[in-house]
Amino acid sequence: MIRFEKVTLTYPDAGRPALCDVSLHIPEGELALVVGRTGSGKSSLLRAINGLAPTFTGGTLEGRVTVDGRDTRAHPPRELADVVGVVLQDPRNGFVTEIVEDEIAYGMESLGLPPEVMRRRVEEALDLLGLNDARHRPLRTLSGGQQQRAAIAAVLAQHPRVLVLDEPTSALDPAAAEEVLAALQRLVHDLGLTVVMAEHRLERVVQFADRIVHVQGGGQVTDGPPVQVMADAPVAPPVVELGRWAKWEPLPLTIREARRFAGPLRATLSALQPTPKQLVTPTSAAPVSELERVRVLYGSHVALDGVDLKLHSGEIVAVMGRNGAGKSTLLRSLVGLTEPSAGRVRVGGQNPVELKGRHLTGTVGMVPQDPGDLLWNESVRQECTESVDPDETRRLFDELAPGVDPAMHPRDLSEGQRLALALSVVLSAGAPLLLLDEPTRGLDYPTKHRLVSLLRRRAAAGGTIVVATHDVELAADVATRTVVIAEGEIVTDGPTRDVVTASPQFAPQVAKVLAPVPMLTVADVLAALPEAL
Amino acid sequence: MTRAPRPMRALHPVAWWLWALALAVAASRTLNPLLLGAVIGVAALVVAARRSQAPWAASFRAFLLLGLVVLGVRLVFEAVFGAPIPGITVLTLPEVTLPEWMAGARLGGAVTLEALVAALYSGLQLMAILACVGAANALANPTRLLKSVPGALYEVGVAVVVALTLVPSALAHLQLIREARRLRGQPARGMTSVARTATAVLAGALERSLTLAAAMDSRGFGRLRPMPAREKRITATVALSGLTCLLIGGYALLDASTAPLTAVAMLASGAALALTGLHRANRRAVRSVYRPDPWRWPESATVASGAVAAAVYTAAAVAFPADMLPTTSPLTWPALPLAPLLATLIAAAPAWVAPPVPSAQSTADLVPSIESDEHLPRPTKAVAA
Numbered sequence: 001m002i003r004f005e006k007v008t009l010t011y012p013d014a015g016r017p018a019l020c021d022v023s024l025h026i027p028e029g030e031l032a033l034v035v036g037r038t039g040s041g042k043s044s045l046l047r048a049i050n051g052l053a054p055t056f057t058g059g060t061l062e063g064r065v066t067v068d069g070r071d072t073r074a075h076p077p078r079e080l081a082d083v084v085g086v087v088l089q090d091p092r093n094g095f096v097t098e099i100v101e102d103e104i105a106y107g108m109e110s111l112g113l114p115p116e117v118m119r120r121r122v123e124e125a126l127d128l129l130g131l132n133d134a135r136h137r138p139l140r141t142l143s144g145g146q147q148q149r150a151a152i153a154a155v156l157a158q159h160p161r162v163l164v165l166d167e168p169t170s171a172l173d174p175a176a177a178e179e180v181l182a183a184l185q186r187l188v189h190d191l192g193l194t195v196v197m198a199e200h201r202l203e204r205v206v207q208f209a210d211r212i213v214h215v216q217g218g219g220q221v222t223d224g225p226p227v228q229v230m231a232d233a234p235v236a237p238p239v240v241e242l243g244r245w246a247k248w249e250p251l252p253l254t255i256r257e258a259r260r261f262a263g264p265l266r267a268t269l270s271a272l273q274p275t276p277k278q279l280v281t282p283t284s285a286a287p288v289s290e291l292e293r294v295r296v297l298y299g300s301h302v303a304l305d306g307v308d309l310k311l312h313s314g315e316i317v318a319v320m321g322r323n324g325a326g327k328s329t330l331l332r333s334l335v336g337l338t339e340p341s342a343g344r345v346r347v348g349g350q351n352p353v354e355l356k357g358r359h360l361t362g363t364v365g366m367v368p369q370d371p372g373d374l375l376w377n378e379s380v381r382q383e384c385t386e387s388v389d390p391d392e393t394r395r396l397f398d399e400l401a402p403g404v405d406p407a408m409h410p411r412d413l414s415e416g417q418r419l420a421l422a423l424s425v426v427l428s429a430g431a432p433l434l435l436l437d438e439p440t441r442g443l444d445y446p447t448k449h450r451l452v453s454l455l456r457r458r459a460a461a462g463g464t465i466v467v468a469t470h471d472v473e474l475a476a477d478v479a480t481r482t483v484v485i486a487e488g489e490i491v492t493d494g495p496t497r498d499v500v501t502a503s504p505q506f507a508p509q510v511a512k513v514l515a516p517v518p519m520l521t522v523a524d525v526l527a528a529l530p531e532a533l
Numbered sequence: 534m535t536r537a538p539r540p541m542r543a544l545h546p547v548a549w550w551l552w553a554l555a556l557a558v559a560a561s562r563t564l565n566p567l568l569l570g571a572v573i574g575v576a577a578l579v580v581a582a583r584r585s586q587a588p589w590a591a592s593f594r595a596f597l598l599l600g601l602v603v604l605g606v607r608l609v610f611e612a613v614f615g616a617p618i619p620g621i622t623v624l625t626l627p628e629v630t631l632p633e634w635m636a637g638a639r640l641g642g643a644v645t646l647e648a649l650v651a652a653l654y655s656g657l658q659l660m661a662i663l664a665c666v667g668a669a670n671a672l673a674n675p676t677r678l679l680k681s682v683p684g685a686l687y688e689v690g691v692a693v694v695v696a697l698t699l700v701p702s703a704l705a706h707l708q709l710i711r712e713a714r715r716l717r718g719q720p721a722r723g724m725t726s727v728a729r730t731a732t733a734v735l736a737g738a739l740e741r742s743l744t745l746a747a748a749m750d751s752r753g754f755g756r757l758r759p760m761p762a763r764e765k766r767i768t769a770t771v772a773l774s775g776l777t778c779l780l781i782g783g784y785a786l787l788d789a790s791t792a793p794l795t796a797v798a799m800l801a802s803g804a805a806l807a808l809t810g811l812h813r814a815n816r817r818a819v820r821s822v823y824r825p826d827p828w829r830w831p832e833s834a835t836v837a838s839g840a841v842a843a844a845v846y847t848a849a850a851v852a853f854p855a856d857m858l859p860t861t862s863p864l865t866w867p868a869l870p871l872a873p874l875l876a877t878l879i880a881a882a883p884a885w886v887a888p889p890v891p892s893a894q895s896t897a898d899l900v901p902s903i904e905s906d907e908h909l910p911r912p913t914k915a916v917a918a
Binding site: 113154365373 | 709715736749750753755756818819825
């Protein structure tokens with residue numbers, strides 16, 4: 001269906017090609033998962049499928065890409081619209097119309113389909129992605145999961161034979177991600193659609209894949225069946241890491257498969273009566289920050305309602321909850337971007353709304369959901385110079401994202417590198433309270449590990465960190481305490497281990513495999529069993 | 534399983550524009566302040582009765598404000614630069630003696646009531662025309678209007694609509710950047726800050742436009758049917774010569790020395806050629822329209838009500854010019870001619886014949902219970918610091 005023949009893609013002013021001598025064949029009806037490190041060229045590979053790269057990105061493409069027998073050189077993206085449907089990373093930027101139903105019809109109108117066909121297919125697409133209740137709603141008022149599904153429905157209505165998705169679940173909470181993935185799997189099974197998907201959160205998607213395409217650092221690409229690629233890929237979900245460590249054969253990719261192997265391991269671990277991970281619940285006198293009965297309104301919408309929260313030195317707090325539950329608002333109140341309509345916020349004994357300039361950055365730091373918002377200089381070097389402590393920023397950035405040319409423009413960095421830069425800039429101000437909003441979007445596992453160890457060191461040195469996230473693996477790995485928010489209220493607040501093992505929605509993979517043994521990560525298992533199994 | 538309620542159908546956007554333009558034509562035929570006031574009142578009445586909750590529906594107020602500004606500017610200019618009109622002097626401005634070669638122009642001097650009233654009438658006329666355009670803007674959905682644009686012009690239409698959405702999205706981005714500056718502890722004021730913010734906003738807007746362009750292209754925007762090069766050349770020639778004829782005809786119409794018949798002939802042939810070109814170009818477009826807005830009796834009635842007003846005003850301007858263009862020197866109290874007044878009232882018909890828009894009550898359930906944080910309007914108070 002999709003064939004790459006010796007494809008090399010080089011962007012202008014790039015030192016090395018983004019894709020290097022790629023030969024690849026994805027047959028019809030397969031779900032291919034594209035994995036690779038942050039910035040390795042996954043997006044370039046996806047965009048080359050319908051010719052968006054190089055048509056819209058610039059650069060030169062050598063070799064040949066054919067989709068359903070059509071060469072992308074001879075056919076611009078619009079001529080391939082009836083064969084390839086593309087959903088880019090942030091669907092909000094790709095919406096052309098205002099209303100869900102119009103958006104679904106838009107692509108078919110471009111293809112010039114007769115009205116009766118359009119009517120039928122709109123209904124089909126609405127049903128297939130469960131959007132019928134939202135059909136007359138403006139797109140901008142939908143939740144993140146609904147927007148993602150609307151974008152997929154809009155593309156599917158064109159009846160493409162290939163669906164290309166760039167990180168379809170990275171901005172979604174676990175439940176919304178499951179919705180989208182279930183819909184995709186149904187499409188592959190029922191309609192024989194070919195799906196090519198890039199995703200960092202392998203734990204969510206690897207079990208659905210028929211083939212894994214691994215984009216390596218230098219732009220080379222290898223592919224194969226999931227079990228084979230996962231056996232030695234540098235990016236792997238926790239269940240695979242556990243399986244590799246325990247030398248399970250064949251390598252399990254799903255919780256179900258892993259649980260079949262895990263019987264002996266569970267027995268060993270429960271016999272050991274593992275000492276719980278050192279959960280420091282600091283009892284030190286004054287909290288670093290405090291929210292008292294905080295209520296935030298956006299118009300008539302209640303974003304936070306009666307929230308009480310005390311944050312202590314040395315804590316890493318994960319804030320979890322649905323898209324739109326109020327996580328971001330909580331962080332925004334802590335840094336003074338949002339003023340509560342009732343209640344009191346104190347950070348280091350002060351009201352963050354009243355803090356300005358260095359007083360604010362020295363008290364509380366925040367990395368927003370899109371870290372690029374914090375970066376406006378011309379180069380990485382300049383961003384460092386502009387920060388509070390240039391040397392410290394530079395050092396932190398090199399640690400989190402090694403090997404980046406300091407002359408690069410922040411816009412040309414990959415999402416993970418941008419986060420690393422924004423985080424370094426914020427950290428260099430040395431605030432005791434650090435807030436991170438969805439920091440692992442677009443991060444690969446190695447970068448995530450470096451982030452985790454950095455955060456742990458900050459906490460050990462007495463810092464307080466609040467992480468709003470959908471990433472249960474991150475929460476399990478790093479957080480000492482987890483707060484779950486729903487509809488603007490705190491539903492659960494307790495040690496991470498108790499919170500995440502109590503709810504299947506928030507449980508990390510290792511906990512699911514080893515339940516009822518309360519262990520959250522591979523590192524927990526390794527710590528409990530110093531000698532190899 | 535409950536089916537989503539289907540919102541009431543909206544009146545065809547082209548009908549709104551035709552109605553509003555007809556009303557504007559009527560306003561352009563008179564300087565009678567009473568009639569102009571009636572036209573503005575009718576536009577306001579229909580907007581109040583039939584506008585939706587959509588963002589563009591709020592634009593009527595902006596157009597009215599613009600009209601007031603125009604009126605004010607018109608009065609001030611008349612007072613300062615206006616040609617002297619003898620009559621009752623209201624105030625005397627210091628007069629600047631202008632050099633010989635500027636004879637005929639005036640700066641300052643006596644301001645008469647007559648001059649001011651004349652300026653007020655013409656200012657009111659501009660305001661009424663603006664109110665009509667504003668009403669069309671507030672009532673017609675721009676994206677639905679786009680569906681009625683001929684296929685050959687569709688791309689141009691999309692460019693306009695996308696450009697219109699750029700402003701709100703750039704404003705949202707500006708807000709984000711100001712927050713980011715606060716997070717980095719940098720001042721929100723000062724020249725460098727303004728320059729940097731502007732650059733960032735522009736870069737962001739460009740980036741979003743490119744993403745949108747890529748998304749649109751990959752969904753088939755701008756697909757054309759193949760057409761032989763010779764055919765394409767013929768179409769282009771026909772369309773271009775049509776536009777040229779239109780230009781010449783328009784010039785001839787305004788130029789007193791050309792016979793009016795020549796001008797009209799030129800205009801007619803130009804229009805015919807341009808339409809032929811458009812029609813030929815349309816054959817290349819492959820677009821089809823999903824659920825086109827139907828044209829039913831409310832649309833016809835709306836357009837007819839506007840047309841009645843335009844026709845009656847035009848006829849009245851010829852039949853009794855004294856009432857339609859009341860004299861201001863000497864000052865008289867303007868009469869209120871009955872026929873145009875009735876026609877204006879007829880033009881208010883869309884307030885009843887157009888299908889009603891869903892009330893605020895029934896749109897309330899369109900507001901989602903779960904809305905992601907990032908799309909909510911953010912209180913700006915704290916950021917101003």
